[in-house]
Amino acid sequence: MRCINRLIEPTAGTITWDGLDVTTAPQEELRRIRRRIGMVFQHFNLVHRSKVITNVLAGRLGYVNPALSLLNKFPQADVQKALDRLDRVGLAPKAYARADELSGGQQQRVGIARALMQDPQMILADEPVASLDPVLAHGIMQYLEDINKNDGVMVICSLHFLDLVHRYADRVIALNEGRVVFEGTPAQIDDAMFKEIYGQDAERVG
Amino acid sequence: MTGAEKHRTKGLVRFFVMLVSIVALLVTYAFAFQRTDVSLDEVKDPGRRASLVRIVRGLARPNIIEYDEEPTFHLLDYVTPCPQGGFAPESPDTSGPFLEAIPQCASPGSDVRVQGHNFDPGADGPLSFIPPSGVALRLASVTADQEGNFDVVVKLPDRPDTAVQHFRFTTVQRSGVWHLTDTAHETWAKIVETVMLALVATTLGTAMAVPLSFLSARNLMRSIRTPFASVALFIVGLPIGIFGGLQIGRWITSVASHMSDNIAALAGAVVALVVIGLWALRATVPEVEEEPPTTSEKTLRRLVVAAVAVGGFFAIGFTGNLLREVGTNLNDWLGPLGFIGNFIRIIGDVFATFITALTAIVAGVVVAAIGSRMGHIIADRASRPVLMAVRYIAVAAAAATVAVAIGGAVHWLYELNPSSNAMATSAGGGILGLAGVVLSSRFGRRWFPDRLGLLATFLRLITSFLWIGVGIAIGIALGVGADAAVGVFGASGTLLAPAVLGAVLGIVGVSVSRSQMALPSGLSAYYLSRTIFNVIRSMEPLVMAIVFVVWVGVGPFAGALALSLHTTAALAKLYSEQVESISQGPIEAVTATGATRLQNIIYAVVPQIVPPYIAFTLYRWDINVRMSTIIGFAGGGGIGFLLQQNINLLHYRDAAAQMLAIAIVVSALDFLSARIRERIV
Structure with a gap:
């Protein structure tokens, strides 16, 4: 990834x-x-001591004038855009809070807002829900699904749990020791396929 | 052997090891005692004890406050030698304190018993003899007993005279309220100086250490690798840029000096330069960039940025002169607050003085960076033959530049005569040979594969020696050539040999390296800066102060410079370790947005390191205050000078006042910094 x-x-x-x-x-x-590829991380990778909005604005760093950005100055349009993106993930009221005051799920939503700031054509989501509980996981996956369906942004997402794969994926690529062992739609993954991907001794958890 | 037996043997071995360890420990301590002259004889000596008591009592009474004292003189008429018919003084007023002498007159040099009555119990003071000249001759120091009497036998001085002379007993009474002693005033002035010295040193040190700390942070530098050509062009660009910068700096200084006393013109020029510069930047460099800029746009931008940079330097130079003038005037106007004006003047002076150095350094770095960038572009895009040519030429030039720099430094430091130059070059050849050893060990594995076993090791060893031989031979040849060159080219020939040597070294380097090879430039910078910091850090500020005292003279400025140098090295190390321990996640995330390295530092690194940086800075201030209390021992200003002086003069009460002041300041600062740390971190 x-x-x-x-x-x-x-x-x-x-x-x-x-x-x-x-x-x-x-x-x-x-x-x-x-700058055209947004990225969402397993551990969110926010700068804890910075404000939420600063974290989101960091998504614009590839676009703005480097000299001005070093002085922490962003164009007004970008600040407005950051607030809009935060509103989209339901965190507008938290814009000026410190990032480490947020819960895990909220932090990941900030991570998504940051990726959206890049106006990405593709989002790489590296196990975006692995450090979250199942309810929050679905929340985050739904944001990613929404971005994919409504904004037409390609989302490449690595996931551990097959139920999430079945629920959200359009196309699945399974890798084992760096080699592609499966490529197709989620519906094609049945128990037999599962054993082929994960090895004969594996058991399904979800 | 059974398990139990095994256990027993193990126990025996452990017992034996323990025994040997204890004996070794004993021997070590015996040796340590001998080397440190531990001796109780000195401690028991009564003379030594008396001195200790004197010091401790002195230290226990810091000389801080005193009372005004008023002397009272008690006189007794006396005649020596005895006149005809003897002499009887007026009968004294026995209701108050009075003196009596037995006998009432005597010949010079004889013993006289002087008694005092009705004094305050414990009243003490000097008993003197006052001849007609009025110059008191001190006879004894006396103290009245519980009843207020004293009785002392003194020897009359040899001052025969017919006139009436006097015995005088002087007692001293406290009058008025307490006030601070001169020592206290002096100590106060010096302790303020000490704290300010520490403040200046900490500020300067922090300002220098912060940028340097990124250079010596392994996690930031590790990933930076630069193509060979890029490094070479960087090295070639550096001196060119420095030379250009020096010219610009001189130009600025000469322009500024023409208008130095015209405040209005200077201020106008500064404002105009800043406004025009900002406007030009705004006009040409967009806030947001959606599309890659075209070549002409890029060129325009670069020209504008370069022009604005030159304008900026002019603005700094003018500001320096402006501040200098304003400060001088303020100094006259502000009266007692004149030091503020003086401060502004000095800041201006710093600007105006260092503008040439600043332009030289910045221009050097900028031109070097442009060179490095060109190197990158060539390495990425140029065709193979072009790349090859650039690599050979650039690397040879760069290696020659480095060699000339080293040669120049050696020449300047050791003032070699031309024939020693041959020595120097052959030494250079030796280094070339050592480089050969490194290379052969790197490539030796390829030339003599491991399956040859012992033979391979042997062959590798032989090649290493061959390389050293070749290196020394080249060095000697170059040295001989250098001597000839000096003959032909004069003094400039002394740098010719290093240049040729460097070029040869460079070409050898290029020919053995792969064309896509990238040098770990980040790690090199890391190790270089680490080494420099370690060397500086290992020298105590006290030692550095001695060097700075020679340079800038005795006083707090020398101490401030010494402390700031040490602070820079120590803080850079502490800071960089903090940078190394930050979480990598945010850096990764910011990199993924397409940010530049500098943006990455500002957005992902800096927020993470602010609290530890503040904590370390405060801690260092604390250290600097303590350091600055002793830096005066070496002439570095602050309270240390006073302290050392008083200790050497055996003025323990004064020294005690200074030690007390140090203790108060250090603990107050400790308390203060702890509170600030709590607040911020």
Whole structure:
């Protein structure tokens, strides 16, 4: 997942996105590619001591004038946009609270708002619900689904639990030790397929 | 062996180990006692004890307050030698204190018994003899007993005269209220100086340590790798930029000096430069950038930014001169608050003085960064032959630059004569050889694979020696060449040899490296800065103060400089360790948004490190106050000088006042910093 926007350098192979070779892109171009790819993390990765809105505005860093952003100045339009995005994930009242005052689910929603600030064409969600309880997990997945269905943003989401996969995924790719072992629709994954993916001894939990 | 037996043997072994450890410990302590001259004989010596008591009593009575004292003189007429018919003084008023002498007159040099009556019990003071000249000759120090009497035998001084002379007993009474002693005033002035010294040192040190701490944070620097060509162009760009910056700096200074006494013109120029600069930036650099800029847009922007930067330096230079003038005037107007004007003047002076250095450094870094960027672009996009050519030329030039810099430094430091230059170059050759050893050990594995076993090790060793030999041979050849060059080119020839050596080294380096090889430039910067910090940190500020005293003279400024240098190194280390321990998640997240490295630091790193930075800064202030109390021992200003002086003069009561002041300030500061830390962190 992190190889797609080269947070980790791939050791072999190429990544092509939107006609661009991500693997060989020089720094400048890589930043332009990265700013169009939103990312949501398992551990939310917010800056705890910063305000929620600052965390969300950080999503604009690839777009704004670097010199001004170093002084913590963002265009008024971006600030308004950040408030709108926070409103969308239901956190507008918390905009000026510190990020570490928020609960886990709220923090992940801030993470989604941050990704939305990038006006992304793709969102990489790296186990976005693995540190949340099932109810919150569905809440977060529904936001991602909404972004996917209504904004037309591609969402690549890694998940552990098959019930979430069955409920939200349109297309499933299963990897085992770095190799694709399954590619298809969620409906195709039955118990037999499950054993093939996870190994003969695995048991389903969800 | 059974389990029990095994257990018993184990116990025996453990007992034996324990025994040996105890003996070793005893021997160690015996040796330590001998080396540290631990001796109770000195402690028991009565003379030593008396000195200790004197010091402790002195220290227990810090010389802080005193009373005004008023002397009262009690006189007794006396004649020496005895005149014809003897002498009898007027009968004294026995209702109050009076003196009596037995006999009433005597010849010079004889013993006389002087008695005093009706004094306050315990009244003490000097008993003197006053000849007609009026100069008191002190005879004894006397103290009245419980009844207010004293009785003392003194020897008459040899001052024969026919006139009436006097015995005088002087008692002293406290009058008025208590007031602070001169020592207290002096101590107060110096303790203020001490705290301010610590403040200045901490501020300067913090200001320098914060940016440096990022350089020496492993987690930030590890990922930075730079192509060979990029590093080379950086190194070549640095001196070019510094040279250009120096020219600009000199230009600014000369322009500013022409209008230095015209405050209005200076202020107008500064305002105009700032306004025009901001406007130009606003006009050409967009707030938000959706599309990649075209080449012409980029070029325009770069030109504008460069022009604005030069304008900015002019503004700084003018501001320096402006502040200097304003400060000088304020100094006259403000009267007792003149030090504020002086402060502004000094700040201006700092600006105006360092503007040339500042432009040189900034221009150097900027040109170097442009070079590095070009290197990146070439490494990414250029065709193979172009890249190859650039690498060879740039790396050779860069290595030559480095070698010239080293050679120049060696030449300047050790003032070598030309023939020693041959030595220096052969030493350089030796280094080249060592580089060869490193290379051969790196590539040796490839040349002589492991399956050759012992033979491979042997062959690798041989190649290493061969490399050293080759290096020294090249060095000697270059040294001989250098001597010849000095003959032909004069003094400039002394740098020719290092240049050639460097170029050769560079070409060797390029030819053995892969074309896509990227150097771990981040890690190099990390290790370099760490090493420098460690070296600086290992020198006590007290020692540094001695160096600075030689440079800027005895006084608090030398102490402040010494402390700030040490503070910079110590804080940079502490800070960078904090940077290393931050959570990586936010950095990853901000990188993923397409932020630059600098934006990443501001948005993901800085918020995480603010609390520990503040805590460390306060802690360092605390240390600096304590340090600055002794930095005066080495002439670095502050209270230490006073303290050392009083201890050396055996003025323990004065020294006690200073020690008390130090204790109060340090504990007050400890309390204060603890409170601030609680608040912020």
